[in-house]
Amino acid sequence: MYFQVVTLALLALLPMVNPPTTATLLLGLSKGMSREHVRQQVNLAAIYLFCSLCICFFIGSSILELFSISIPGLRLAGGLIIGFIGFRMLFPAPTEANNVDINQSIAFVPLTMPSMCGPGTMALVISGAAQIAALPDEYSRFTLYSGMVTAFALMSLISWGVLKLADPVCKVLGATGIDAMTRIMGFLLVCMGMQFCINGIKEVAQDPAFHTQVIQQTTPTTENTPTP
Template identity: 30%
Template sequence: MDFKPLVTLLAIVNPLAIVPFFIHYTQGFSKAQRRRTIVISSFSAFVVIAISALLGLRILEFFNISLASFQVGGGMLLLLSSMNMLNAQPAEAKIQTHELEDGAEKAAMGASIAVVPLTIPLLTGPASMSTVVIYAEKAKTFFQLGTLVGYGVVIGLATALCFALAEPIARVLGKTGINVMTRLMGLILAALAVEVMADGLGKLFPILRG
């Protein structure tokens, strides 16, 4: 069984790096409200990954985009995400703090903060979606595709665990510890991004394969 997709997704999603955001956005919440936020955010992360795995290739076909091109573009996106993480920032945190606060205000007026901004874009954004689509194309059997969807369950459970233990984790690791973890995951992600891009470039330009 290939665990590379799971390692890549864990590196991108990296729930540990989102723990400070979770604490910030759930300040003043009751235990029941915080528990509901954890359930919705972890389930939403699974749904995003599952939909990307099952329908991502169909969407590419609809827009007439080759997988090789998507691999190169997705690899570049992963590389940019890894650069963010090497600077101790969440992989999917592409927006500024004040924009996140605006998102939280909108969430208070309707949509749950568990979905925006916690799940999208902080946990699962373009980088994680493109990664799932790339690995979905490599799935040759229904079992392999089901395994990829199953990895979404693992990501959801990891998210739920990190958020449920948010305050103890923040106390034990501290800001420095979380930053170190984020940088390590960023280094792993950078290596995986280069591999994905190399595979895509090899398909676009066969001469590169020698």
């Protein structure tokens, strides 16, 4: 059962985390940074990813309930962040091109969140935790939880390896290639951010509670209706 949990969780996380997309984002954001600083950010991003996945799995639903945050709200917030970052990459300010902060930290935002551990990944991990909690007592909780944590560690290791490949790609592309890649990735990020927002709005529109609230607000009450 342990190996089944690890395999299934890893296969489910791979398309959601999507490390190659984050590696492309790293190429655009690391322009002007030293290679040592980029390697440090990659190492931190892998650690942050593992911690974020564990937090979402064990206490993610409690945090969302504590602050009354829904999954559609999480998607909308993530979409706005991704769209803002993409817009800055697509249309960089003239001052930013000359004054690059070589010590800028990009490990947590946006590499870990919302790129690798975005709303979709959080929703997947939180729903998986809810499904495990609903299983009968005959299933060993220690085996299930240890399998999930192992899958998170392997996912972080795979992401670390993919992000490490961004450094040799920078050498091949050069300054002109990195600038072109930055603008292309900026456009894709704007599209991804808008798609996240669209998905969040669709989920809100399909929520039965939303329809009930709209009907209650649009239906006139009998108290305000004048009697003949």
